[in-house]
Amino acid sequence: MLKDKVIGFIGAGSMAEAMISGIVSSEIIPSENIVVSNRSNKNRLYELENKYRVRGVMKKDLLIEGLDIIVLAMKPKDIEKALVTLKDNIRPHQLVLSVIAGITTDYLEEGLASGQPVIRVMPNTSSMIGESATAISSGKYVSSNHVIDTRLILETIGRVYTIDENQMDVFTGVAGSGPAYFYYLMEHMEKTAKEAGLDEELTRDVVAQTILGAAKMMQEKQEEPSSLRKKVTSPNGTTAAGLEALSENGGGTAISAAIKGATERSKEISAEKARELVLY
Numbered sequence: 001m002l003k004d005k006v007i008g009f010i011g012a013g014s015m016a017e018a019m020i021s022g023i024v025s026s027e028i029i030p031s032e033n034i035v036v037s038n039r040s041n042k043n044r045l046y047e048l049e050n051k052y053r054v055r056g057v058m059k060k061d062l063l064i065e066g067l068d069i070i071v072l073a074m075k076p077k078d079i080e081k082a083l084v085t086l087k088d089n090i091r092p093h094q095l096v097l098s099v100i101a102g103i104t105t106d107y108l109e110e111g112l113a114s115g116q117p118v119i120r121v122m123p124n125t126s127s128m129i130g131e132s133a134t135a136i137s138s139g140k141y142v143s144s145n146h147v148i149d150t151r152l153i154l155e156t157i158g159r160v161y162t163i164d165e166n167q168m169d170v171f172t173g174v175a176g177s178g179p180a181y182f183y184y185l186m187e188h189m190e191k192t193a194k195e196a197g198l199d200e201e202l203t204r205d206v207v208a209q210t211i212l213g214a215a216k217m218m219q220e221k222q223e224e225p226s227s228l229r230k231k232v233t234s235p236n237g238t239t240a241a242g243l244e245a246l247s248e249n250g251g252g253t254a255i256s257a258a259i260k261g262a263t264e265r266s267k268e269i270s271a272e273k274a275r276e277l278v279l280y
């Protein structure tokens with residue numbers, strides 16, 4: 001039973017918190033069965049303990065043996081050292097979920113004891129409110145029960161998609177990094193509206209509600225975005241003028257470039273790590 005399992009987050013940053021927040025509010029795993037750890041920032045562990053009633057433990061005191069599910073939630077640069085410690089303590093039945101961008105299941109399987117079940121996961125920070133778009137790809141040693149448990153956990157933080165691992169880089173570019181593009185867009189919408197005299201508090205709400213409404217229209221009406229866009233755009237109207245300015249200023253190209261840039265960075269991290277493995 002999932003509620004009897006102990007889940008340990010190695011890494012106590014924004015992504016770990018976003019996932020913990022979603023999991024704790026769903027009560028699928030009791031908060032006393034959730035452990036979170038880092039290497040140096042004790043205050044951060046106190047903060048998470050107080051907010052979510054989980055257990056905060058410094059890395060050196062973390063009993064890996066006591067965990068059923070281990071979530072790797074550190075930056076890519078820190079994974080190599082983390083694997084060295086894990087390899088000595090991990091047991092074959094323990095399931096490893098990695099949310100680290102660019103880190104492949106091959107890399108993790110290589111770095112851990114042979115036959116370790118590993119699932120690569122790409123959530124986003126909307127996990128915090130149960131609205132993540134999360135992808136999963138299984139490694140070679142994962143059973144169907146591992147996938148069932150993983151999906152049950154991740155469904156508490158939003159929608160879950162099973163994809164081939166070769167699509168993980170672009171998924172990361174679209175959905176892992178995606179919220180940041182919308183925040184950037186919102187920053188610019190807010191700034192421009194404020195400069196034109198719209199009330200600041202009102203603007204914040206209006207911008208968020210406009211994006212939320214557009215996203216829900218896509219989900220609920222199951223219509224192509226281009227078709228929805230056309231319905232907003234009256235001939236010779238305000239939207240046509242707005243879209244023309246957007247296109248003239250490289251709006252579409254900029255969005256594609258953002259996704260391609262993030263996708264390439266994910267591929268680059270995988271390649272860097274694969275090279276390190278060869279040298280090791």
Ligand SMILES: NC(=O)C1=CN([C@@H]2O[C@H](COP(=O)(O)OP(=O)(O)OC[C@H]3O[C@@H](n4cnc5c(N)ncnc54)[C@H](OP(=O)(O)O)[C@@H]3O)[C@@H](O)[C@H]2O)C=CC1
Pocket residue numbers: 010011012013014015016037038039040041059073074075076078081082099100101122123124125176177
């Ligand atoms: N933020 C996001 O939107 C998303 C992030 N991700 C992925 O999640 C991962 C974490 O990102 P994010 O939360 O933003 O990063 P943060 O920098 O906020 O957090 C990283 C955490 O890892 C800890 N850490 C590093 N090495 C170790 C170790 N060996 N043992 C225990 N703790 C360790 C750090 O604390 P200390 O230094 O004290 O050890 C820190 O708490 C990244 O790999 C990223 O690719 C994936 C999807 C979305």
Ligand SMILES: O=C(O)[C@@H]1CCC=N1
Pocket residue numbers: 101172176177
């Ligand atoms: O910026 C990053 O590398 C991480 C991965 C996806 C979102 N944040």
